Amino acid sequence: MQDRYVGDIGDYGKYGLLRWLTGMRQVDDRGGLCLGINWYLFDEGPLPPNNDGGFTQYLFNPSSAERSLPDCDPTLYAAMRHIVDADRRYVAEVEGSGVLPPDTLYHSASLNFDHTPRPQRESVRQAWLTDGLAALDGADLVFVDPDNGLENPRTRRYSKKGPKYTYYDDLPPYWKRGQSLIIYQHANHTIGGIEALVADRCAELRERLPGANPVTLGFHRSSARVYLIVAQPRHAGLLDGRIHSFLDSEWGKGANPHFTRAEC
Secondary structure, eight states, rough: OOOTOOOOOOHHHHHHHHHHHSSSSSSTTTTOEEEEEEEOOOOOOOTTTOOOOOOOOGGOOOGGGGGGHHHHOOOHHHHHHHHHHHEEEEHHHHHTTTTSTOOOOOEOBOOOOTOOOHHHHHHHHHHHHHEEEEEEESSEEEEOSSSSOOOOOTTTTTTTTTGEEOOGGGSSSHHTTTOOOEEEEEEEOOOTOOOOOOOHHHHHHHHHHOOOOEEEEEEEESOOOEEEOOOOOHHHHHHHHHHHHHSSTTTOOOOOEEEEEEEE
16 A cells, blocks of 8 residues: 555545445444554655556546446545545545544554665564554454555565565464455456456465455456455354445446456
């Protein structure tokens, strides 16, 4: 995640999904799930020429495919519009905005190696991971939000681009202590296409997290994004029901839905 993405169309979809899965919008007799967010916050500076992170037109001049987005979550839509209009595009602004449940836990420390000598990067990253585990200890559902997604074999862990990824071995400590997971995965420019990406990620998660049965949701506005949902057995029925109701809502309706479920 980067501050410059706050309010972007992908950001709107992300919070819409989190609000639904935690029970903030879809209230049922099993109540809410405490959410923890590890932002994997990374700073790449101002918007680049390709406008990456600048896709906010859905808030002011939506395309035909985007016109139903306000109806998906009117409260969230108004909050995103206010943040973008006020030029307050920061993760801290989201944390204080009330768009996520009030008991949400956050790990907001940035992870960036620009000014860290290579010999120190391993210890810096390990300390950052340890702090994140401590900060999110009380959560039922942990969302990890790396800039690009799960690890890429072409990017080394301690290179300057390494902090843009979550590595598979970051995840077992959450899983072993009984927390369900949602993992962000950017899906553009993937060798073999989204189907191959999803199959690979799901296979790896099953191998790394004993008993895992991932569910995958894709968001189809602007850049393609995938959310890998890995539920603990005690959360599986609740989350599966909420995923079904989410896809039956405005988020998943119509001939050109915003979210769809992918085979995993």
